[in-house]
Amino acid sequence: MRRAFLGRVADMIKNEPDTTYFTVDIGMWAIREVLRDYPERCTNIGIYEDGMFSVAAGMARRGLIPTIFGIQPYLIERTLEQIKMDFAYQKLGVNVVATGAAVDYPKYGYSHYCAEDVMIIKSIPGCEFVAPGTAKQFLQLFNQSYRNGNPTFFRISDHPNITYDVDVEFGKAVVMQKGSKATVIAVSVMLDDVMEVCRDKDVTVLYYTTLEPFDRETLANNCQNGKILVCEPEYEGSLLYDIYKSLPNTALKIEEVAFPREIFRNYGTYKEKLDYYGLTKTNVRCKLERLIGE
Known part of the structure; x- marks a missing residue:
């Protein structure tokens, strides 16, 4: 996904003169020629995420289309005030692309984890959150939304789906299969495991690859x-919150396979993290069979 994103940025800067790009000491080598040839619109701003957001907001106010790249916890938690005041309050269109989802950087410890990203962004009205499961899906979602005038995250x-690479539409869920006993919501990179089960x-x-705005209509029409x-x-x-809002008059029984809401103090590889916290096919199967009574 990272390679696809950087390739799209290079193409955008070269061919769309109203676009700008900022990074914080990450991904520079892959687009070094673009950084060199378009310094007025393509800049490594250094380890200065909060300042970078305010600069991008200023450019958006001038009618430019800024895109920002960095590591997830630093682009969301370190810059929360800028997201709230510079982006959301002023209704500015800025694209924030981040790597290091949840525990994608396991060897660096808790400072590089960001399992709370969806909750944070969904709590700020007007912000959008996109979580593609493959490189193709990133390009589809980015191309559909990067000029929509909203702050989009x-x-x-680094751990995409391999088997299932379906076409996706911004703001819409994809119905992968139909059944009668339960509805399973698969988010982003969990699709392969969910479909196998x-x-x-x-x-x-x-x-689901667009988490905000959440496609309540598709859920309402596919959960009997x-x-x-x-x-x-x-x-x-x-x-x-969105699930309850999608089905306001339905008695719900919900199971979850996700990271627990706790501080991650243990160490290990990415797979060891998923095993430890239960984001596995075994746990998906166990929770599903319990839900449908098998």
Whole structure:
């Protein structure tokens, strides 16, 4: 996904004179020629995320289309005031693309984790949150939304789906299969595992890559019995508000496969992290079978 994003940025800067790009000491080598040839619109601003956001906001006010690149916790938690006041309050269109989703950087410890990203951004009215599951999906979602005039946050991962690379539309869920016993919500990079578990089950699977705005209509039209399994690579509960709002008159029974809402103090590889916190096919199967009574 990172390679696809940087390639798109290079093309954008070269061919769209109203676009700008800022990074914070990450990804410079991949687009070094663009940084050299377009210094007035393409800049490594250094380790200065909060200042970078304010600069981007100023450019957006002038009618430019800024795109920012960095590491997820620093682009969301370090800059929260700028997101709130510079982007959301002023209704400015800025694209924030971040790597290091959830525990993608396991060897660097808690300072590089950001399982709370969805909750934070969804709590600020007017902000959008996109979580593609593949490089192709990132390009589709970015191209559909980068000029929409809203602050849009793109979470890219180093651990994409491999088997399922379906076409996606900004703001819309994809119905992967239809069934009667439950509805499974698969978010972003969890689609492969969810589909492996669910393909022989009588359940509906909905694939979400836009988490804000959340596609409530598709969920409402594909959840008849109120049984829902949410599989999301972020803190558990990140989508519960929208799920309840989607089905206001339905009694719900919800299971979750997600990161627990706690501080991650243990160490290990990415896979070891997922195993430890239960983001596994085994846990998806266990939670689903419990939900549908098998």
